[in-house]
Structure formats: structure tokens, C-alpha cells
Amino acid sequence: MISAQSMLNVEVAFHKAIRANLVREESDFCTIAPIEPDAPGTLQGHKLLLITISSFVFRVIVIFRIIDNPVTRAYYLTVNSPQTLDEVFAEVANMCGGRLNRELSVQFAHLAMSTPYALNSECMAFLDGLRPEYVARYGVTINDSVQLQATLCMCCSRPIEIAASTAAADEVDAGAGELELF
Amino acid sequence: MNADTDVDNASSASKRAALVRKTESVTQAVADIKTLAVAFERWHEDLILMTAQSRGLNEMGEDLSRIARQMIMVSINAAIEAARAGDIARGFVVVAAEVKTQAQNVQTLSGDIGKTLHQGELLTAATFQDIQAGGKMLMAAISGLELMVRQLRSELGEGTDP
Numbered sequence: 505m506i507s508a509q510s511m512l513n514v515e516v517a518f519h520k521a522i523r524a525n526l527v528r529e530e531s532d533f534c535t536i537a538p539i540e541p542d543a544p545g546t547l548q549g550h551k552l553l554l555i556t557i558s559s560f561v562f563r564v565i566v567i568f569r570i571i572d573n574p575v576t577r578a579y580y581l582t583v584n585s586p587q588t589l590d591e592v593f594a595e596v597a598n599m600c601g602g603r604l605n606r607e608l609s610v611q612f613a614h615l616a617m618s619t620p621y622a623l624n625s626e627c628m629a630f631l632d633g634l635r636p637e638y639v640a641r642y643g644v645t646i647n648d649s650v651q652l653q654a655t656l657c658m659c660c661s662r663p664i665e666i667a668a669s670t671a672a673a674d675e676v677d678a679g680a681g682e683l684e685l686f
Numbered sequence: 687m688n689a690d691t692d693v694d695n696a697s698s699a700s701k702r703a704a705l706v707r708k709t710e711s712v713t714q715a716v717a718d719i720k721t722l723a724v725a726f727e728r729w730h731e732d733l734i735l736m737t738a739q740s741r742g743l744n745e746m747g748e749d750l751s752r753i754a755r756q757m758i759m760v761s762i763n764a765a766i767e768a769a770r771a772g773d774i775a776r777g778f779v780v781v782a783a784e785v786k787t788q789a790q791n792v793q794t795l796s797g798d799i800g801k802t803l804h805q806g807e808l809l810t811a812a813t814f815q816d817i818q819a820g821g822k823m824l825m826a827a828i829s830g831l832e833l834m835v836r837q838l839r840s841e842l843g844e845g846t847d848p
Contacts, residue, residue, distance in 0.1 A: 554808075556815035558823060563816055616822035618815035624744065626800070627808040634812055 506562075506637050506658065510666040514564070514608075515640055517669045518656050521603035522644060526596060526654075528579065532647050539643040539653065542628065550625040553594060555601035556618040557608060561662040565634065566604065568597045569625065569653040579650045594620045600654075607669050634659055702842065709839050716832045726821035733814040740810060744803045751796040757789035 519536050527534050550569050557564040570576055570593055580592045597620050605617040631639060640656045764782035768775035 554811055554815065556812060556819050558816050558819035560823070563819070565812055565815075614823050614827055616819040616826065618818040621811050621815060623811055624741075624804055624807060626804045627811075630801075630805040630808050633805050633809055 505660040505663045507665060510664065511638055511640075511658070513666045513668045514658065515656065517607040518566070518604055518640070518654070519642075520669060521600045521607065522642075522654055525600035525603055526644060526652070527646055535645045536642050536654075537645075539641050541631075541641060551590065551593075552623040552625050552628060553597045554621045554623055555597060557601065557605045557615060558618070559608075559612050559615045562637075562658065562660040562664050564604070564608070565636075565657040565659065566597075566601050567628070567631075567655040567657065568593070568600075569628065569655070571651060575649050576652070579646065590622060594622070608666070610669075611667055628655075631655070631657055706839075706842055709835060709842060712835050713832075713839070716828060716835060719828055720825070720832075722828075723821070723825060726817070729817055730814075733810065733817070737807065737810050737814065740803055740807045744800065744807070747796050747800045747803060751793055751800070754789045754793035754796060758786055758793070761786035761789060 522536055523534050550571050553568045553570070555566045555568075557566070570589070572589055577589050580589060580596065581587065585592070601617055601620070605615060609615045634657060636657045637660045638658050642654050642656075644652050644654055646652075761782045764785070765779055768778040768782055771778070
């Protein structure tokens with residue numbers, strides 16, 4: 505239902521969203537590499553955050569997995585912040601999902617995004633139950649220290665084609681930033 | 687000539703009146719559809735409850751698994767003590783072995799229940815989010831339709847309030 509080129513185009517848009525939003529500073533170094541699924545029962549202490557971008561004929565489920573350890577906390581939490589890692593990362597993930605949503609909105613008029621939702625990490629083993637058209641799993645490393653995972657899961661009800669990302673989303677992105685400031 | 691103009695004017699006024707009536711019907715239909723938001727809120731609340739229940743069941747399953755593990759330890763210790771006691775406790779060795787078997791069965795069942803609950807939790811959350819996003823999508827489409835109707839009413843010289 506979705507061509508290899510379309511999958512690649514979604515993945516490129518996803519990588520763009522990750523690089524733009526999962527880092528705290530623009531100068532932070534972010535690497536993204538494909539990974540294999542983890543064996544069930546090996547995800548103790550990990551947290552999942554789910555975001556869905558829906559259209560009438562497809563949905564993109566984005567799953568972020570973070571490890572609540574001192575390295576992750578030191579990176580995402582500011583000193584004396586009253587917010588927890590869960591709260592801060594939900595905002596970060598929301599921005600990342602929002603960016604992907606805007607990228608896809610350039611091509612699909614009717615598209616909307618859910619709010620983030622935290623899940624037990626063991627749920628990750630049952631992604632096939634959502635009958636995805638394809639799943640792409642990535643390990644994300646920031647500044648060679650912070651490790652997290654980002655999974656893209658695409659479910660289609662009808663055949664779709666997704667074109668390569670354009671600069672239009674960047675323009676919308678810049679506009680959205682200004683709106684938030686004012 | 688005047689008679690023709692009168693007929694044209696009457697026809698035009700009649701068409702306009704029909705258009706206004708249709709626009710009013712569409713305005714009412716859009717207003718009715720907008721109450722879908724109430725249904726979305728209801729589904730949202732129900733799904734939050736379902737997810738909370740699923741989490742509660744998961745915690746109960748983990749408790750059950752913990753109890754089963756303790757029962758296995760107790761049965762092993764009982765078997766050791768019975769072996770020390772010799773022939774007099776032979777029957778107790780059998781009982782301890784049976785307790786251990788049953789505890790292991792409970793542990794397996796608890797693991798299977800946990801897997802099913804995790805699967806359900808993911809499905810529920812994904813469906814919940816799809817409905818939530820779908821609701822936003824639908825409301826945006828309805829708002830677009832509402833705007834078009836307002837523009838049409840404005841062009842017809844009607845008020846813009848629905």
C-alpha cells in the first residue's frame with residue numbers, strides 16, 4: 505500500500521524532526537542509526553511515549569523510548585526544574601511529532617496529531633498487533649552520551665504515496681515558532 | 687418589456703430565497719455535526735478509564751507473579767525440611783512438590799496474562815490516539831465547512847451568525 509520511495513521519504517522527514525527537536529541545543533551532535541527490535545523482558549527502567557498522526561487513510565505512530573538514568577536526566581532537565589523527566593520529554597516528543605505532522609501536512613490536507621501518551625515499555629513487543637505496513641526502528645545518540653530510541657510505525661487503509669519533504673514545512677515551522685513566541 | 691423584467695426579478699428572488707433556505711439548512715447541519723465534539727469527549731473519558739483499568743490489572747498480575755515466586759521458594763524450603771525429617775515426612779515431600787508445581791503454573795499464567803494486558807494496553811492507547819487525532823481532523827474539516835457557509839451567507843446578504 506506504500507511504495508519503498510514513500511517509506512524512505514517518511515523516514516527522511518522523521519530524521520529531520522528528530523534532529524530538529526530531540527536535541528536541546530542546535531550545536532548538539534545527534535546520530536541516528538537503524539536498530540533491531542529488543543528481546544521482550546529486556547526493557548526494565550525504560551519508558552515509552554506514543555504519539556499518533558492520523559489522516560483519513562493512514563496513521564503514523566511514533567514511539568520514543570527513553571532510559572531514565574542520570575545521563576538522560578542531566579541532558580533534558582534544567583537545574584532546579586520542578587518538572588520531571590516524563591513531563592519534559594513529553595514536551596520534546598510533542599515538538600518532534602509536531603514537526604513530522606507539519607512535514608506531512610504539506611501533502612495531506614486533513615491530518616491531525618494526538619497528545620503524547622506514556623506506555624509500559626513491555627508494550628513494544630506487540631507492535632505487530634497494530635498491523636503496520638512497515639516499522640522503522642532507530643537508535644538516537646546525542647553528544648555521544650544520551651541514548652534513546654525512536655520508532656516509526658505506519659499503518660495504511662488505502663494505497664498512498666508520500667513525496668519527498670519540501671521546504672514548505674520549514675517555512676510553516678518558522679511561522680509556528682513565531683506564533684509560540686507571541 | 688416590464689412584464690418580462692418582473693418575471694425575471696421574481697424568478698431571481700425565488701432562487702435567492704431557495705438558496706438562503708438551503709444555506710440555513712447547511713448551517714444547522716454543520717452546527718449539529720459540531721456536537722460530535724461531545725461524543726469525542728465521552729470516548730476520550732472512557733478510554734482513559736479503560737487504560738487505567740488495564741494498568742491496574744497489570745499491577746495485579748505482577749503481584750500475582752510475585753506471590754507465585756514466593757510460593758515456589760516456600761515449597762522448595764518445605765521440601766528440604768521434609769527431606770531432613772526423613773521417612774516420617776515423606777507425604778509432606780509430595781505435598782511440597784505439588785505446591786511448587788501449582789505455583790509454577792500460576793507464574794506461567796500470570797506471565798501470559800501480563801503479555802495479553804500489554805498487548806491490550808498498546809492497542810487501546812493507539813486506538814485512543816487515533817480517535818483523538820481523528821476528532822481534531824474532523825473538527826478542522828467542519829470548521830472549514832462552517833467558514834464556507836458563512837462566506838456564502840455573507841454573499842447572499844444574510845447575517846453571519848449561525
